[in-house]
Amino acid sequence: MMFEDLLQSSASFYLFGAIVGLLVLRLLYSSVSCQETRREPPGPKPLPLLGNLLQVDLKRLDSSLFDLYRKYGPVFTVYFGFKKVVVLAGYRTVKQALVNHAEEFGDREVTPIFYDFNKGHGILFSNGDSWKEMRRFALTTLRDFGMGKRISEGKIIEECHYLAEEFEQHQGKAFNNTQTINYAASNIVAALMFGTRFEYKDPELKALLERDHDTIRLTGSASILIYNMFPWLGPFLKNWRDLMKNVKDSKEDTRGMIADLKETLNPEMCRCFVDAFLTRKQNLEESGISSHYHDDNLLYSVANLFAAGTDTTGSTLQWCLLFMAKYPHIQDQVQEELSRVVGSRQVRVEDRKNLPYTDAVIHESQRLANIVPMSIPHKTSRDVTFQGYFIKEGTIVIPLLTSVLYDESEWESPYTFNPSHFLDKEGKFIKRDAFMPFSAGRRACLGESLARMELFLFFTSLLQRFRFTPPPGVTVEELDLRPVVGFTLTPSPHELCAVIRQ
């Protein structure tokens, strides 16, 4: 009996040993195969706590990431403090991720500062069903109110006249055109959002735009990048405190404008985006359906469209004029083409196809100006294996637009202003795939068609009327093309003369 017991227990011992052995083998195998399939994107070795912060220049982060791309390839990892970020670089990789893997790479990373701005509502810094509904509503409503169509063409043309009048008042003397241009761009968004335009001298408009401009600059500052890594630092940082004040003031102003429209709302006669939203909200409430159409989504969607649609278009137009003053021989050719094809009548969108050189100059300005160099950070919506690398759900992703717009394998002379990038041998306009200033995929800029129409009409109307030159005593060589780095890249403060053409 004892022997039998012994035999039995030693049998179970061996059985137990075999099972443990098999499990260990399986674990070993799966960890090896995991390492094989779970190869993470390479990158510089991070330091404890700081990550790779000492290896990048926070004042010009996009350039630092561009340098790392040259070293580590098109998909690489950097650590900002504890935060792991995957950078996508080069046209092919960015397109493959944002377009071919649109779902996986299509969520927005809501950094602490973005959360402070919008609390997860609106369009820019939101995700999930609420984002989907707000984006869809904004696109269709803006289209209904004429985005990319004749109605907005009319509005923009009207604004071109006001803009030119303002420029004329300087009588050819040097002036800084930043404010005036931003007023013009914001009036186009205001027409769609509120159905009104502001006088350029309106103190409300002035305050709103100054705040938005400041917000964009501060958001890209080194201290806010640090805040995003260590949010508890917020109250100790002046930039964060200033930003919070800006956000609060802008919110109050926007609320006020919405309240004015609410008082005079007539669902039978929608005047603008706000009316359309309020009407939809009312209808859903009456049917007892709970939905994403609530006051916070209205407030933040309006604020997002205003902020995203003003400074971006404004600073691109400023870059266009600065390039014209810097390269007078290119300005000559634009003006020659405009005089030959359009003469002195008002330019219309349908003229674009007959103005290939001018169109190429606008595209080249957008390419070289590269105003949103790191796009707006994305986040993976699920685990994804991309170009052989495993990227976990929820990883922050930066589509490095600098590396697309300056991709050395796509552009003949990436670092020089060269309109020929967009012209064939016969001088016809050609589209280029790597022209991606509006990004791509499901989070791509929703104001692209409006922005393109504005840039074309504002630029051509101004060039028809004025010659842009540096101030007296300043040579073209002295005109500074280095940007002010914020969340966007804007031209350094400068003055130009707008001299009326004979």
Ligand code: HEM
């Ligand atoms: C030259 C002008 C403009 C440029 C270069 C530009 C560029 C961009 C870029 C790079 C993004 C980020 C895309 C991404 O996350 O991958 C973006 C997003 C966005 N843009 Fe623009 N934009 C411009 C004008 C406008 C205008 C005029 C509007 C609206 C009136 C607008 C509204 C938006 C909105 C709402 C988003 C967020 C989209 C989302 O998260 O789903 N933008 N834009």
